Amino acid sequence: MLINQELLFSYGGEVATFNTKEYIFEENQTPRYYHQIISGDVKLNHVSEDGKELIQSIHTVGDSVCELLLFIDEKYPVNAVTISECTVMKVAKPDFLTMLNDHRDVSENVHKYISYRLYEKFVMMQNIAANSADTRVRGILKYFKNYSKDQSPYSYEVKLTRQQLASVTGLRVETVIRSLKKLEKEKLITIEKGKVYY
Incomplete structure (x- = not known):
């Protein structure tokens, strides 16, 4: 507190x-x-x-x-x-x-x-000033994970919905979804049952 x-x-x-x-x-x-x-x-x-x-x-x-x-x-x-x-x-x-x-x-x-x-x-x-949508999404995930004690890969469950991620980054929901899929292919995140882990 x-x-x-x-x-x-x-x-x-x-x-x-x-x-x-x-x-x-x-x-x-x-x-x-x-x-x-x-x-x-x-x-x-x-x-x-x-x-x-x-x-x-x-x-x-x-x-x-x-x-x-x-x-x-x-x-x-x-x-x-x-x-x-x-x-x-x-x-x-x-x-x-x-x-x-x-x-x-x-x-x-x-x-x-x-x-x-x-x-x-x-x-x-x-x-947010970054031109790349992937950079914006990765940056916001990193920002929120910084509050977590466990910094190991995939340890942080992103609590935000895709819509909320879009609202934070100034992107469209579809763009956020594409960026998340790209980050998953790069093994920077995992997606299990619709939940994102960074």
Whole structure:
């Protein structure tokens, strides 16, 4: 966990539960809470005018969601949507800022976390800028596997659907499927019963 749950409770933290495909917050809302995931997965996305979804990032247990916006007066530029059933700890913005003021070590950890997420965003942007679809798909698989303790071949089960992989990479679903088949022929991934292992 980024921040100890007991500490969050002591600053007014509340637990909220969400079903799959439920919004934690929506684009253009004003940030009022710090959100930390206790269980489940959350995607940050944007839907274009023509209805195409672009997934900005995916967060899991222990991650916080868009905490950086609590430090500036801007509205959410993305939606936070649950990918699975999800439990989230939320702390009101004023209480969260007081907690950071009272606990310098926690404040430093939050700033490191924000810095690391910004670094990841740069890596993702470089990956998406690649011309080759195969490079994009391989890059996103590598990005997500980096969070896994086991780095051996085929040890990481990709939890994203083909559609979600397309939304993260900015590719069409058909292109993602072709790239996955090519990566399988190159023995970089295995596909068993529709599940991808990298």
